[in-house]
Amino acid sequence: MKAVKITDKVYWVGAIDWNIRDFHGYSTKQGTTYNAFLILSEKPTLIDTVKKEFYPEMMARIQSVIDPKKIQIIISNHSEMDHSGALPQAVADIEPEEVYCSDMGHVDLTEQLYPNFTMKVVKTGDKIDVGGDTISFVEARMLHWPDSMFSYLEGENILFTNDVFGMHYATSKLFDDENNEIDWLYEAEKYYANIVLPYSDIVLRFLDSVKKMGLAPKIIAPDHGFIWRKDPAKIIDLYAKWATQAPNNKAVIVYDTMWGSTQKMAEYVADGLREGGTEVKLMSMHSCHRSDVVTELLDSSALIIGSPVLNSEIFPAMADVLCYLKGLKKKNLVGGAFGSYGWNPAPINSLADMLKAMKVEQVAPVVTSKFVPNQATLQSCRELGLAVSQKIAEKLK
Numbered sequence: 001m002k003a004v005k006i007t008d009k010v011y012w013v014g015a016i017d018w019n020i021r022d023f024h025g026y027s028t029k030q031g032t033t034y035n036a037f038l039i040l041s042e043k044p045t046l047i048d049t050v051k052k053e054f055y056p057e058m059m060a061r062i063q064s065v066i067d068p069k070k071i072q073i074i075i076s077n078h079s080e081m082d083h084s085g086a087l088p089q090a091v092a093d094i095e096p097e098e099v100y101c102s103d104m105g106h107v108d109l110t111e112q113l114y115p116n117f118t119m120k121v122v123k124t125g126d127k128i129d130v131g132g133d134t135i136s137f138v139e140a141r142m143l144h145w146p147d148s149m150f151s152y153l154e155g156e157n158i159l160f161t162n163d164v165f166g167m168h169y170a171t172s173k174l175f176d177d178e179n180n181e182i183d184w185l186y187e188a189e190k191y192y193a194n195i196v197l198p199y200s201d202i203v204l205r206f207l208d209s210v211k212k213m214g215l216a217p218k219i220i221a222p223d224h225g226f227i228w229r230k231d232p233a234k235i236i237d238l239y240a241k242w243a244t245q246a247p248n249n250k251a252v253i254v255y256d257t258m259w260g261s262t263q264k265m266a267e268y269v270a271d272g273l274r275e276g277g278t279e280v281k282l283m284s285m286h287s288c289h290r291s292d293v294v295t296e297l298l299d300s301s302a303l304i305i306g307s308p309v310l311n312s313e314i315f316p317a318m319a320d321v322l323c324y325l326k327g328l329k330k331k332n333l334v335g336g337a338f339g340s341y342g343w344n345p346a347p348i349n350s351l352a353d354m355l356k357a358m359k360v361e362q363v364a365p366v367v368t369s370k371f372v373p374n375q376a377t378l379q380s381c382r383e384l385g386l387a388v389s390q391k392i393a394e395k396l397k
């Protein structure tokens with residue numbers, strides 16, 4: 001296992017996880033990478049580690065450049081265990097002089113790893129001398145954990161950004177200029193939607209404050225996916241766009257079905273949206289993953305939900321996706337609800353409360369169908385789609 005050179009003194013020494021398909025409930029169809037970085041200053045410095053089971057891979061890559069024992073400093077930019085899992089073993093084997101983290105990193109690393117080593121806390125604006133080179137720190141609280149922190153290698157102008165600007169994308173091509181946008185863009189959107197979306201206001205404030213600090217990164221090195229060396233502004237601009245959550249003429253219908261009635265209703269709602277001139281994604285929870293639903297919702301202006309009734313509850317897959325979407329807090333949505341029932345319509349009407357809890361502006365009453373929808377009910381579904389489309393058009397004016 002070899003390190004990959006980023007510049008004359010900075011190497012990627014991370015691991016590629018080709019096989020992971022579920023990252024705490026987020027489907028990672030293209031695997032991921034856990035990026036760690038070695039800076040060959042007079043005091044060799046390791047930035048972040050990898051998931052515990054990938055420790056041998058990281059150490060082999062370090063070994064391909066220097067004896068790991070020569071590392072004097074380890075920086076933990078983020079305590080989540082895909083980056084800190086290997087930290088205790090690394091500290092035990094390397095015996096660095098110092099381990100640096102943010103103040104919340106100290107708390108979070110302590111409560112997850114119960115470390116038997118000491119850590120030094122750094123805060124925004126602090127700088128450390130790594131022997132001829134300077135690393136400065138910027139806390140990035142809630143991007144996406146309280147402990148998140150960026151490290152900036154001055155001179156080389158490399159910004160190490162932990163999860164931010166990353167994506168779950170396993171690739172042997174570790175730089176932006178080696179990868180095709182058509183292959184990675186969906187994964188970058190998916191990462192933003194599933195990890196960063198609830199913190200979009202913080203993203204906008206943070207991008208502004210980083211600009212004011214005068215940081216001008218030539219290279220952005222996140223902890224997942226590839227490294228941005230040709231066009232780091234590309235991912236910054238995408239974050240600014242996604243964080244703004246401006247309206248688009250697109251709607252997502254999420255539904256599940258039992259005997260096909262709710263599906264039929266969904267298709268008529270979609271037809272109304274199409275008739276109104278709105279792009280629509282029809283997503284059945286029989287065949288779509290919750291993490292793809294939120295990805296489609298990222299650039300959408302409407303969420304319309306449909307469920308049958310089972311045991312006087314909405315369908316379990318709908319409860320799952322609605323719980324997930326609520327947590328991710330997509331803003332500026334309009335929408336509505338529909339569904340088929342046998343004898344108890346209350347669970348379908350409760351979908352309106354769920355939309356309300358998600359701050360989705362409802363443009364029409366819930367459409368319900370007792371068993372199989374008749375033509376009048378299907379027309380109501382079409383009108384729901386049209387009403388949503390018209391509301392989006394008003395917002396786009």
Ligand code: FEO
Pocket residue numbers: 078080081082083144145163223224
């Ligand atoms: Fe890649 Fe928040 O961990």
